[in-house]
Amino acid sequence: MTDTEGERRPAGELEASVLAALWAAGAPQSAAQVRAAISQDLARTTVATLLGRLHDKGMVGRRPDKRGFVYFAMQDSHGLTARRMHRELDHSGDDRSLVLARFVEGLNAQDEAELRRLLEEDRP
Incomplete structure (x- = not known):
């Protein structure tokens, strides 16, 4: 996970961005919606991986949707x-x-x- 200048960003920073996007949305979001909401230029697969890790940690919930999952924050x-x-x-x-x-x-x-x-x- 690197930024446009090739420097590696801490995973915690990326997770915080993803969580902030979910909190701001106020409704379950797909990986593509989360990707569009964050200011960092990340691949959809990177966002999906982050959401999966946050789900595994119990920080986000998910439910099936039309073409995959939608995610929501478990806590404020x-x-x-x-x-x-x-x-x-x-x-x-x-x-x-x-x-x-x-x-x-x-x-x-x-x-x-x-x-x-x-x-x-x-x-x-």
Whole structure:
């Protein structure tokens, strides 16, 4: 996956572009529709591969359509960020407490106050 100057783009950047196109569309999209919506000049097969990988990761859903699949985002950008945070925590090893402590240490005062508020909130 290269740009017009031959430099390789990070897969995460391409995945983010594909997800942004799905969020903006607000309706299921084919690979061709996603390709048309993103600003990068990518082959349809590249977009289809990215959509397949995002589907395998559980980040997009898909359903059969006339000539293949249409894809839709499983979560909004905030849900996706939370999912990434959970995945990182799950892969952090045995000492989740240490990872959480280091995370909290890095919060600014406003974020720390918001986290405290959320933790103290009654949950259904």
